[in-house]
Amino acid sequence: MPSHRRRAAATSSGVHHLSDDRVITGLVDAADLAEDDLVIDFGAGPGTITAPLARTGARVLAVERDPRFVDTLRRRFATVPRVSVVHEDLRTVRLPRRAFTVVANIPFAVSTPLLRRLLTPVNGGFSRAELVVEWGLAKRLTTTHHRDFEAAWWSCRYTMTVRRRIPARCFSPAPRVDAAHLGVRQRGLDRRTLAILWTLLSAAYERPRLPARTALNGRAPRRVTHRLLSEHSASGVHTGQWLMLAKTLALDQNVVPARRFR
Numbered sequence: 658m659p660s661h662r663r664r665a666a667a668t669s670s671g672v673h674h675l676s677d678d679r680v681i682t683g684l685v686d687a688a689d690l691a692e693d694d695l696v697i698d699f700g701a702g703p704g705t706i707t708a709p710l711a712r713t714g715a716r717v718l719a720v721e722r723d724p725r726f727v728d729t730l731r732r733r734f735a736t737v738p739r740v741s742v743v744h745e746d747l748r749t750v751r752l753p754r755r756a757f758t759v760v761a762n763i764p765f766a767v768s769t770p771l772l773r774r775l776l777t778p779v780n781g782g783f784s785r786a787e788l789v790v791e792w793g794l795a796k797r798l799t800t801t802h803h804r805d806f807e808a809a810w811w812s813c814r815y816t817m818t819v820r821r822r823i824p825a826r827c828f829s830p831a832p833r834v835d836a837a838h839l840g841v842r843q844r845g846l847d848r849r850t851l852a853i854l855w856t857l858l859s860a861a862y863e864r865p866r867l868p869a870r871t872a873l874n875g876r877a878p879r880r881v882t883h884r885l886l887s888e889h890s891a892s893g894v895h896t897g898q899w900l901m902l903a904k905t906l907a908l909d910q911n912v913v914p915a916r917r918f919r
């Protein structure tokens with residue numbers, strides 16, 4: 658699509674295309690894809706990121722909701738068998754069971770629904786991502802203390818790193834706020850540790866005003882929670898402390914995690 662038409666389409670649909678080649682290259686390079694890896698470009702638009710992803714030799718799923726972009730993508734990649742264009746909503750499209758990577762610049766409004774689909778389940782194929790997200794969201798995700806259960810769960814399961822700040826001028830048209838290139842990698846915790854982690858976090862965040870070690874009474878031995886946690890409530894506990902506690906308890910066969918994971 659010529660750039661003036663892309664700009665017009667973007668403005669009319671409120672989408673912000675990446676227009677800075679260094680940012681696009683940074684996203685694709687950071688994904689470190691090997692031939693035949695599976696990578697998903699959610700919100701592929703006219704193929705800004707799809708094209709360099711395809712050049713890595715990986716197999717690319719370009720997911721796009723807007724039929725005009727879907728037409729563009731189908732024409733542009735008609736002779737590239739490694740690219741499959743999927744005309745679906747990223748919030749509901751079926752996700753692959755085999756291991757996959759995500760590299761995407763999606764509208765800020767659907768960042769959290771997408772993260773929820775990728776980072777919450779324990780059985781999915783998702784392993785890592787290089788994402789463009791709103792700067793404020795990136796800062797909230799990469800802090801070490803979390804106000805809510807969901808963000809705490811994500812940050813215990815995945816390392817999340819701001820690789821760079823992306824100024825608004827790197828998009829066309831420019832959004833009102835800056836963005837971030839966020840890298841996401843699985844920590845590779847085993848299933849029992851994950852189950853215990855879930856049990857601990859849900860119990861502590863259910864009673865957010867209590868010191869976490871009090872909220873955990875009955876879920877974990879007091880001698881361990883009192884040694885590893887201070888008087889802080891759930892949001893005052895560092896991600897590293899949650900991980901240490903879960904790994905310690907995973908070694909104790911008397912600790913039984915919540916039913917959901919058994």
Ligand SMILES: C[S@@+](CC[C@H](N)C(=O)[O-])C[C@H]1O[C@@H](n2cnc3c(N)ncnc32)[C@H](O)[C@@H]1O
Binds near residue numbers: 672675764
């Ligand atoms: C910010 S643009 C990015 C386009 C391209 N990836 C780029 O970086 O230039 C976001 C794209 O996501 C698409 N989109 C928005 N909501 C979507 C949804 N729920 N499911 C799939 N695609 C969506 C828009 O149509 C648009 O093409």
